[in-house]
Amino acid sequence: MADGSITDAEFEQAGLRLAVDGPVATITLARPERRNALTFSTWRTLARIGDTLPGDVRVVVVRGEGPAFSAGIDLRLFTAEGVPGEDALGPRDEDFIHGLQAGYLWLRRPEIVSIAAVQGHAIGGGFQLALACDLRVAADDVKFAMKEPALGIVPDLSGTKPLVDIVGVPRALELCLTARTVHAEEAARLGLAELVVPAAELGKAVDDLVAAILAVRPSTAVAVKRLLREAPGNTLEQQAAAERREQVVLLRELSEPS
Numbered sequence: 001m002a003d004g005s006i007t008d009a010e011f012e013q014a015g016l017r018l019a020v021d022g023p024v025a026t027i028t029l030a031r032p033e034r035r036n037a038l039t040f041s042t043w044r045t046l047a048r049i050g051d052t053l054p055g056d057v058r059v060v061v062v063r064g065e066g067p068a069f070s071a072g073i074d075l076r077l078f079t080a081e082g083v084p085g086e087d088a089l090g091p092r093d094e095d096f097i098h099g100l101q102a103g104y105l106w107l108r109r110p111e112i113v114s115i116a117a118v119q120g121h122a123i124g125g126g127f128q129l130a131l132a133c134d135l136r137v138a139a140d141d142v143k144f145a146m147k148e149p150a151l152g153i154v155p156d157l158s159g160t161k162p163l164v165d166i167v168g169v170p171r172a173l174e175l176c177l178t179a180r181t182v183h184a185e186e187a188a189r190l191g192l193a194e195l196v197v198p199a200a201e202l203g204k205a206v207d208d209l210v211a212a213i214l215a216v217r218p219s220t221a222v223a224v225k226r227l228l229r230e231a232p233g234n235t236l237e238q239q240a241a242a243e244r245r246e247q248v249v250l251l252r253e254l255s256e257p258s
């Protein structure tokens with residue numbers, strides 16, 4: 001559409017729904033009959049959601065409908081039959097992949113906190129989508145698996161960086177090359193989920209987390225995320241300087257008459 005808004009037909013093709021309720025946007029992977037398998041339309045539409053998100057949204061929840069968060073790429077894309085309405089998967093250049101990665105990368109922008117609510121399988125591109133979010137709340141039936149190498153490809157939806165940041169290089173290598181499944185207890189131990197709750201309580205746990213985040217002043221929450229995200233790349237002195245920079249601004253704001 002001329003104004004950049006996403007049509008119902010485009011959401012349908014992408015297998016997505018979007019609900020914006022004040023400061024909270026909820027993106028639902030909505031193709032449960034295919035375990036929320038992902039297509040090029042899904043990734044491109046996710047990118048457009050990021051581009052058109054109202055500026056006052058502070059929290060983005062990504063959830064999956066049905067028994068699985070997402071079974072990853074729609075495997076029909078690897079077949080001659082393909083997926084109706086989708087490009088064929090063939091040799092591709094880096095610009096093409098960059099366009100798909102855009103669907104995930106915006107979930108890390110400082111202005112929002114993104115939360116993946118993950119139940120059941122989160123495989124390949126589904127696992128990477130959960131990793132793209134700032135936080136993961138998992139149901140106790142969660143099953144993470146990085147299947148890409150088993151299909152002859154690398155994880156290329158920006159998932160390798162958060163995976164390594166969370167579990168370290170040796171564990172990431174082991175998880176990717178074996179494509180094995182990480183269940184809830186191990187996911188919590190490795191830090192792949194901040195919270196693991198009984199499956200029936202997933203929605204409530206996410207709601208509580210959203211409420212806690214929204215209770216923090218907006219500019220404070222943005223500053224905290226920016227500060228913590230830059231910490232791994234900083235020396236202690238650089239990080240101390242970053243803390244001072246953020247704090248001076250917040251203290252000035254707090255002392256201004258409201």
Ligand code: CAA
Pocket residue numbers: 033034035037038067068070071072073074075076121123124125126147148151156157
């Ligand atoms: N693509 C297309 N269809 C899929 C799908 C997928 N990734 N995963 C599940 N489906 C379909 C099944 O074909 C089945 O369809 P029918 O009812 O028409 O037969 C339906 O969803 C339900 O699936 P199951 O009966 O298998 O459901 P289950 O709950 O018993 O098992 C599952 C769920 C473990 C996720 C299993 O379906 C599975 O292993 N799926 C494939 C997972 C996979 O290998 N994904 C690729 C990851 S790599 C990747 O994602 C690369 C990338 O991003 C670039």
